Amino acid sequence: MIRRSELVKLELRDFEESTGEVLVRKGKRGKSRRVYLPLEAISYIQRWLGVRGDEEGCLFCRIHRGGHLKLGQMHSDTVWRIIQKRAKMAGIESFSPHDFRRTFCSDLLDAGVDLVTVQKLVGHSSPTTTAKYDRRGEETKRRAVQVLSI
Numbered sequence: 001m002i003r004r005s006e007l008v009k010l011e012l013r014d015f016e017e018s019t020g021e022v023l024v025r026k027g028k029r030g031k032s033r034r035v036y037l038p039l040e041a042i043s044y045i046q047r048w049l050g051v052r053g054d055e056e057g058c059l060f061c062r063i064h065r066g067g068h069l070k071l072g073q074m075h076s077d078t079v080w081r082i083i084q085k086r087a088k089m090a091g092i093e094s095f096s097p098h099d100f101r102r103t104f105c106s107d108l109l110d111a112g113v114d115l116v117t118v119q120k121l122v123g124h125s126s127p128t129t130t131a132k133y134d135r136r137g138e139e140t141k142r143r144a145v146q147v148l149s150i
Contacts, residue, residue, distance in 0.1 A: 001104035004079040010059040105133035
């Protein structure tokens with residue numbers, strides 16, 4: 001899951017439609033990494049590209065009244081405002097774009113993905129940072145021990 005500051009910097013060339021690969025160039029601390037979209041998300045991006053077109057530039061852009069696109073880079077605060085508006089429409093009082101990252105990490109860990117892979121996907125420098133997102137409880141630890149045979 002990418003940060004909103006990384007999202008607004010994505011360019012059309014950073015998305016590989018056939019694999020769902022997204023190249024995050026110069027993310028936090030200037031590091032680049034590859035992330036992958038689930039199949040369902042790829043279809044949403046394909047639909048967006050049908051609207052956006054194939055002109056080089058930012059992958060995501062502003063849509064002005066009347067449906068006119070402006071292919072320049074959005075500000076990360078724009079992403080914040082969009083998320084806040086949609087959360088309010090959904091009746092969610094407290095929500096931030098970072099909640100997507102927390103949920104992404106937690107859901108992958110819940111699904112059994114190892115901590116280091118999750119760390120790499122979200123671009124954390126240390127697995128200790130990623131471990132803070134781990135919400136798994138005692139039942140997960142109990143089941144983990146059961147995989148051992150005596």
